[in-house]
Amino acid sequence: MRSETANLVDEIKQAISLLRRYFDWDEAVKRLEYLNARAEEADLWNDPQEAQQLMRERQTLEENINAINTLSQSLNDNVELIMLGEEEGDQAVVEEAEAAIRALRGEIAARQMETLLSGEADGNDTYLEVHAGAGGTESQDWASMLLRMYTRWAERRNMKVEVLEVHEGEEAGIKSATILVKGRNAYGWLKTESGVHRLVRISPFDSNARRHTSFASVWVYPVIDDSIEITIPESDVRIDTYRASGAGGQHVNTTDSAVRITHIPTGIVVQCQRERSQHKNRATAWDMLRARLYEEELKKREEAANAAESSKGEIGWGHQIRSYVLQPYQLVKDLRTGVESTSPQDVLDGELDDFMKASLSQRVSGESGKGEIADLE
Structure with a gap:
C-alpha cells in the first residue's frame, strides 16, 4: 500500500475512533438494545407522547450507530481490496479502492457535524x-x-x-x-x-x-x-x-x-x-x-x-x-x-x-x- 494511502487510512481510523468517543459508543449501544426491547412491549402506546419520544430516540441512535459501523466496514473492505489488488497486480482495483477511501473523508466530515449537532435541543428552531x-x-x-x-x-x-x-x-x-x-x-x-x-x-x-x-x-x-x-x-x-x-x-x-x-x-x-x-x-x-x-x-x-476547563471564564x-x-x-x-x-x-x-x-x-x-x-x- 502506498504511504499516502496508508497515512489516510490511519487518519480515518483515528477519526472513526474519535467519533465513537464523541458518541459514547458503549452506552449508546446499550441504550439502543433497551429501546428495541421496549418497542416490542405491548403497553408501549398506552402513553402515545412517551412512545413517540422513545421511537424518535431509537431512530436517532440507530441511524448514528449504523452510520459509524458502515464507515468502519467500508474502510476495512477497501483496505482488503487494495491488498488483494496489489497481490494480483490489478491496478484498476487498487485505484478504485483508493478513490473510495478518499471519499470517506467527506462522509466522516459530514458525520462529525451530525455528532456536533446532537445535543438535547440542537435540532430545534x-x-x-x-x-x-x-x-x-x-x-x-x-x-x-x-x-x-x-x-x-x-x-x-x-x-x-x-x-x-x-x-x-x-x-x-x-x-x-x-x-x-x-x-x-x-x-x-x-x-x-x-x-x-x-x-x-x-x-x-x-x-x-x-x-x-x-x-x-x-x-x-x-x-x-x-x-x-x-x-x-x-x-x-x-x-x-x-x-x-x-x-x-x-x-x-x-x-x-x-x-x-x-x-x-x-x-x-x-x-x-x-x-x-x-x-x-x-x-x-x-x-x-x-x-x-x-x-x-x-x-x-x-x-x-x-x-x-480553565478557559471557561474567557x-x-x-x-x-x-x-x-x-x-x-x-x-x-x-x-x-x-x-x-x-x-x-x-x-x-x-x-x-x-x-x-x-x-x-x-x-x-x-x-x-x-x-x-x-x-x-
Missing part, C-alpha cells in the same frame, strides 16, 4: 436576539448589520426567518430585534453565536471620518416543544403592553398590541410585536420566555459539566467572542477558536459556517484531540 451596545447610532447600525448577517446565513441554508420584534434606532440601525429561525438544526448551528460582537471601522456617521469601535450582543435560545415542560407561576412575571414601533404608514399599530413579559426571579425580558393581536403576541412571548428559561437550564448544565456566555475589523485592515477573528477570515464582507453576507464549525467542535470536545476530526475537512 431557535430565537435570536440582537441588542445594540453603548454608543448610539454607531452601535445601532452595527446591530442592524448583525441582524442582516444572520438572516443571510439562514437564507443560505434554506431556513425560514420570521421577525418577532424590532426597535428601530433614532437615526439609523436598530436598538434591538428578535427573529425566529426555522430549519433543521437551527439552534444547534447558532447556539455558539451568543456573546458580544465588536466592529472596528471608519464611521459613515462621522464627518471627520474617524475610526470607531462598536459593540452589539447576540443571544440565542431554542424553541421548545410540548415534550419539554417549563412551569412558570404567573406571580413570577410582570406583563406590559405597549404600542408596536414601526417605520410609519398604514401598517403601524394604533393599539397597545405589543407585549413584554419580565420574569422577576431572573430578570429575563422577552417581547413580541409581530401580530396585530395582543392575544397572539402574548402567546408568542410566553413561548419565548419558556425557551429562555430552558436555555438558562442548558447553560447551567454545560457550565457544571465544564467547571474544570469564552463564557455573554463575553466578547468575535472582532470584525473593516479599517485599517480587513479581518474577522473569532477570539475563542482563532479562526480568521480576510473577507469581512463575505462574513457579513452570511458566510459563517467555518466559525460555527470551529466553535461547535471546541465546545463539544472540551479536551485535546477531539478537534482533530475537523482536520479531515
